[in-house]
Amino acid sequence: MNLTILFGGASFEHEISIVSAITLMQKLSNFNLNFIFCDTDHQFYIIDKKDMKAKTFSSGAYKKMPTLSLSQGAFNQKTMFSKTQYRYVVLNLIHGADGEDGTIAALLDFYSIKYIGPRVSASVFSYDKRYTKWFCAAKNIKCLEYEILNSNEHKNISIKYPIIIKPARLGSSIGVSIVKDESELDYALDTAYEFDNSVIVEPFIENVKEYNLAGYMADGEIKFSIIEEPQKENFLDFEKKYMDFSRSESVLKANISTELEQKLKNSFTKVYKNMFEGALIRCDFFVVNDEVLLNEINPIPGSMANYLFEDFLGVIKSLSSSLSEPKRIKVNYEYIHSINSAKGK
Amino acid sequence: MNLTILFGGASFEHEISIVSAITLMQKLSNFNLNFIFCDTDHQFYIIDKKDMKAKTFSSGAYKKMPTLSLSQGAFNQKTMFSKTQYRYVVLNLIHGADGEDGTIAALLDFYSIKYIGPRVSASVFSYDKRYTKWFCAAKNIKCLEYEILNSNEHKNISIKYPIIIKPARLGSSIGVSIVKDESELDYALDTAYEFDNSVIVEPFIENVKEYNLAGYMADGEIKFSIIEEPQKENFLDFEKKYMDFSRSESVLKANISTELEQKLKNSFTKVYKNMFEGALIRCDFFVVNDEVLLNEINPIPGSMANYLFEDFLGVIKSLSSSLSEPKRIKVNYEYIHSINSAKGK
Numbered sequence: 001m002n003l004t005i006l007f008g009g010a011s012f013e014h015e016i017s018i019v020s021a022i023t024l025m026q027k028l029s030n031f032n033l034n035f036i037f038c039d040t041d042h043q044f045y046i047i048d049k050k051d052m053k054a055k056t057f058s059s060g061a062y063k064k065m066p067t068l069s070l071s072q073g074a075f076n077q078k079t080m081f082s083k084t085q086y087r088y089v090v091l092n093l094i095h096g097a098d099g100e101d102g103t104i105a106a107l108l109d110f111y112s113i114k115y116i117g118p119r120v121s122a123s124v125f126s127y128d129k130r131y132t133k134w135f136c137a138a139k140n141i142k143c144l145e146y147e148i149l150n151s152n153e154h155k156n157i158s159i160k161y162p163i164i165i166k167p168a169r170l171g172s173s174i175g176v177s178i179v180k181d182e183s184e185l186d187y188a189l190d191t192a193y194e195f196d197n198s199v200i201v202e203p204f205i206e207n208v209k210e211y212n213l214a215g216y217m218a219d220g221e222i223k224f225s226i227i228e229e230p231q232k233e234n235f236l237d238f239e240k241k242y243m244d245f246s247r248s249e250s251v252l253k254a255n256i257s258t259e260l261e262q263k264l265k266n267s268f269t270k271v272y273k274n275m276f277e278g279a280l281i282r283c284d285f286f287v288v289n290d291e292v293l294l295n296e297i298n299p300i301p302g303s304m305a306n307y308l309f310e311d312f313l314g315v316i317k318s319l320s321s322s323l324s325e326p327k328r329i330k331v332n333y334e335y336i337h338s339i340n341s342a343k344g345k
Numbered sequence: 346m347n348l349t350i351l352f353g354g355a356s357f358e359h360e361i362s363i364v365s366a367i368t369l370m371q372k373l374s375n376f377n378l379n380f381i382f383c384d385t386d387h388q389f390y391i392i393d394k395k396d397m398k399a400k401t402f403s404s405g406a407y408k409k410m411p412t413l414s415l416s417q418g419a420f421n422q423k424t425m426f427s428k429t430q431y432r433y434v435v436l437n438l439i440h441g442a443d444g445e446d447g448t449i450a451a452l453l454d455f456y457s458i459k460y461i462g463p464r465v466s467a468s469v470f471s472y473d474k475r476y477t478k479w480f481c482a483a484k485n486i487k488c489l490e491y492e493i494l495n496s497n498e499h500k501n502i503s504i505k506y507p508i509i510i511k512p513a514r515l516g517s518s519i520g521v522s523i524v525k526d527e528s529e530l531d532y533a534l535d536t537a538y539e540f541d542n543s544v545i546v547e548p549f550i551e552n553v554k555e556y557n558l559a560g561y562m563a564d565g566e567i568k569f570s571i572i573e574e575p576q577k578e579n580f581l582d583f584e585k586k587y588m589d590f591s592r593s594e595s596v597l598k599a600n601i602s603t604e605l606e607q608k609l610k611n612s613f614t615k616v617y618k619n620m621f622e623g624a625l626i627r628c629d630f631f632v633v634n635d636e637v638l639l640n641e642i643n644p645i646p647g648s649m650a651n652y653l654f655e656d657f658l659g660v661i662k663s664l665s666s667s668l669s670e671p672k673r674i675k676v677n678y679e680y681i682h683s684i685n686s687a688k689g690k
Contacts, residue, residue, distance in 0.1 A: 070415075337403055
């Protein structure tokens with residue numbers, strides 16, 4: 001199978017996207033893979049497999065690789081006398097801005113390139129944590145209570161300490177702080193505001209039970225990964241999470257009741273259906289007093305949560321073949337014709 | 346002032362976008378205007394002013410005009426030996442799909458081209474009527490009660506007749522029906538499902554008071570248009586609305602109390618703030634029992650609602666100069682460097 005892995009992007013998560021791509025090169029070695037890198041200037045490069053190592057990017061060596069441009073259905077590599085076209089299904093592996101905010105989705109939609117990843121609306125509802133809360137309210141999905149703070153206005157927080165403060169539009173724990181009492185608040189807010197003008201405040205629940213579940217839609221039904229109880233400290237800081245993006249070893253299934261498993265799957269289905277079709281997503285849930293709460297939607301999880309699936313090659317294959325065909329509206333200029341004929345033109 | 350008007354798009358509203366563009370050519374004749382046409386195959390063309398008439402498009406004559414490609418900061422016209430770049434602020438005038446669904450916004454964001462129009466998130470919340478309802482709930486903006494129907498499932502409607510049925514993702518009254526009783530329902534649903542798998546059902550209120558108000562943010566504050574009470578029948582069908590997109594004559598201010606005017610402006614402000622910055626939008630409100638209800642957000646109103654502003658040239662000038670600069674994240678490869686140095690590389 002041919003597959004293009006698109007990674008990089010102008011994002012705080014640029015580097016973890018590179019780590020994800022290198023991990024998938026190993027996990028998907030049976031496929032015929034192409035690697036397209038998007039640098040922070042939004043230039044696309046085709047990267048040879050042998051150059052798929054972190055240093056190619058950190059040293060700037062990628063700038064000597066061939067650049068690509070977009071046209072209908074393809075990324076194009078032009079030399080003086082020839083043109084190579086990459087017309088394969090794209091796996092959007094750009095974490096954070098560009099990849100998860102809808103930009104890359106819209107770009108690929110516009111150029112009619114099929115891709116694995118969230119569509120534009122799904123991106124908007126998962127990338128910005130405020131809109132995830134709106135989405136939960138509309139879909140009747142339980143989640144933690146929250147408040148929004150903006151850098152340009154002062155507002156008292158009514159949620160009881162300890163609280164957790166997150167920039168509204170960043171993943172991978174960047175800019176996130178746990179705040180035990182008011183004395184720590186200003187510093188935590190300053191940290192978060194470095195990354196976003198809006199921050200979200202939630203209660204912080206010590207030792208909360210956490211479960212991760214990934215899945216995707218293929219052949220008209222949702223296919224689930226195993227459920228993992230992530231082994232971790234209070235929360236992952238960026239460097240730990242960074243390493244997390246290179247995970248490739250299978251994990252153990254969480255030891256939970258069939259009832260809880262079903263609850264988690266039901267909540268996942270509510271999130272996924274009529275919104276995330278085309279994507280493989282990972283939902284991170286909390287369980288508080290037997291109640292399943294959605295913590296986060298990862299519409300492009302680190303290394304595509306490969307470690308949660310037994311047959312990851314099969315997953316990507318069936319997802320690829322379930323992608324809907326790009327639709328294009330035809331215009332017959334009926335109204336202009338009828339107006340012109342009314343005018344005698 | 347230089348300004349590029351981008352119009353067309355692969356949308357059911359393709360033709361009214363052409364009408365809008367021709368209207369703005371007249372209204373903005375003091376500017377140095379460029380016209381970029383996006384055809385239904387997503388090819389961009391530069392259209393000479395003298396060719397800006399409906400027939401150029403309906404006859405297919407536009408296909409002989411020079412094509413354009415995108416690069417950072419510009420639309421580019423290439424000939425054998427030279428390249429002309431169009432680096433001006435773009436007025437996104439593509440109504441409906443492409444223009445209002447976030448696609449064009451993301452494309453212009455990606456290529457760092459400044460534009461007048463809704464950003465990606467704002468597009469998602471205004472283009473799909475379901476998400477507009479979610480937005481209203483989150484922002485505490487009053488609107489009509491509603492239900493969602495999907496073409497693949499049967500559901501009884503609990504809203505009392507008469508009702509109005511609209512495809513979730515189309516503007517300009519396309520596919521919209523008023524349904525007086527159950528006998529008319531199936532036909533109305535079939536009509537709406539031709540355009541979208543999801544439809545929205547709302548109560549239909551005969552002779553409801555309706556008011557339109559447009560506005561935009563410039564110099565840190567919202568500037569309002571006059572408030573119009575649109576003179577119309579029960580609702581505009583597509584052909585009437587089509588003519589509506591060529592409006593250029595000023596209208597009379599609605600004769601309403603200062604109190605109602607303030608209520609409408611307050612509701613507009615709730616819609617606009619922290620979401621529609623960069624765009625000139627028109628909100629269509631109902632007034633029922635003295636209560637202001639949001640009916641619709643038009644993030645790219647027909648002919649930019651020019652007829653609601655006294656100094657439309659000044660509006661476009663001040664909006665253009667208030668657009669924020671494209672931001673680009675810089676990556677210093679700090680994490681890759683630190684991991685490589687830990688590994689002794």
